Amino acid sequence: MSHRPTPAASMVAAPSHRRSLRQWFDTAEPTLGPDGPGADRIDWLRAAPFVALHLACLGVIWVGVSTTALAVAAALYALRMFALTGFYHRYFSHRTFRTSRAVQFAFAVIGAACVQRGPLWWAAHHRNHHRNADTLLDPHSPGVHGFLWSHMGWFLTPRAFRTELERVPDLAAYPELRWLDRYDIAVPVLLAVALYALGVLLQHVAPELHTSGGQLLVWGFFVSTVLLFHATVTINSLAHRFGSRRFTTRDDSRNNPWLALLTFGEGWHNNHHYFPGSARQGFRWWEIDLTWYGLKLMALLGLVHDLKPVPAWVLAKAER
Numbered sequence: 001m002s003h004r005p006t007p008a009a010s011m012v013a014a015p016s017h018r019r020s021l022r023q024w025f026d027t028a029e030p031t032l033g034p035d036g037p038g039a040d041r042i043d044w045l046r047a048a049p050f051v052a053l054h055l056a057c058l059g060v061i062w063v064g065v066s067t068t069a070l071a072v073a074a075a076l077y078a079l080r081m082f083a084l085t086g087f088y089h090r091y092f093s094h095r096t097f098r099t100s101r102a103v104q105f106a107f108a109v110i111g112a113a114c115v116q117r118g119p120l121w122w123a124a125h126h127r128n129h130h131r132n133a134d135t136l137l138d139p140h141s142p143g144v145h146g147f148l149w150s151h152m153g154w155f156l157t158p159r160a161f162r163t164e165l166e167r168v169p170d171l172a173a174y175p176e177l178r179w180l181d182r183y184d185i186a187v188p189v190l191l192a193v194a195l196y197a198l199g200v201l202l203q204h205v206a207p208e209l210h211t212s213g214g215q216l217l218v219w220g221f222f223v224s225t226v227l228l229f230h231a232t233v234t235i236n237s238l239a240h241r242f243g244s245r246r247f248t249t250r251d252d253s254r255n256n257p258w259l260a261l262l263t264f265g266e267g268w269h270n271n272h273h274y275f276p277g278s279a280r281q282g283f284r285w286w287e288i289d290l291t292w293y294g295l296k297l298m299a300l301l302g303l304v305h306d307l308k309p310v311p312a313w314v315l316a317k318a319e320r
């Protein structure tokens, strides 16, 4: 007979360190709840994998570097950034185009490999951000909470750990997405193991590439993932502070071309806050939006369809 407490009981009785550890592997473990004591303080044990991800980058000291390792790191940055911006953001959070269930799942898996939690968690917090941008209810406003908190503090708290399913009923209807969201450690671990195995294989069959298991693990997984993470969250921190404002929005969002390059188009953030319903975020032809080009290519290949455009009335409102 199991002695495992019921969810309701464990919410009260389980020591917090055990609960935090279990949440590494199963995010459905009950949290303190958004209004419990300490809900807005960083849970360092729960956050340990995030800290470890950064420390593991120091592995470059021991594994060295090769062109192969850098190419793998860059390719994984690009592929995963596209999955985040095109799918986690423009598809799952804002529903700005349509696709098949298979393509939806494939990009949910690639998105999960970004180590930014599951698609439901990501979309739920993001919808909350748009609804309450730069108010006290915004989970990550630099104006309200400060730069560091908006960049990488808010999501390490018990308040933010839970996936607010009530914000994403459209996505929660898919059991495969709920599974990815609940066991959000699975895909990152598989990617790390696969990269290590690939490096070991290449070391034996193609020694002229001068790579190894450790090298592909450190560069392809740890370094690439940490860069990907910090680039992504500049949109929460820097793109609500630095840049120009084309539209008068209630929030403090900015258009920033440097951030747009780094994040494949997300830096046109004032455009996006004014009209989040478009699959395109660079509203002018010169506003480079790599994700939009990628989505157009996918549409040509028949993988996605009904990309929502920027309406003429939105462009007519532009102040510059």
Ligand SMILES: [Zn+2]
Binding pocket: 129, 133, 235, 236, 240, 253, 269, 273
């Ligand atoms: Zn924003």
Ligand SMILES: [Zn+2]
Binding pocket: 089, 093, 094, 126, 130, 272, 276
């Ligand atoms: Zn958005």
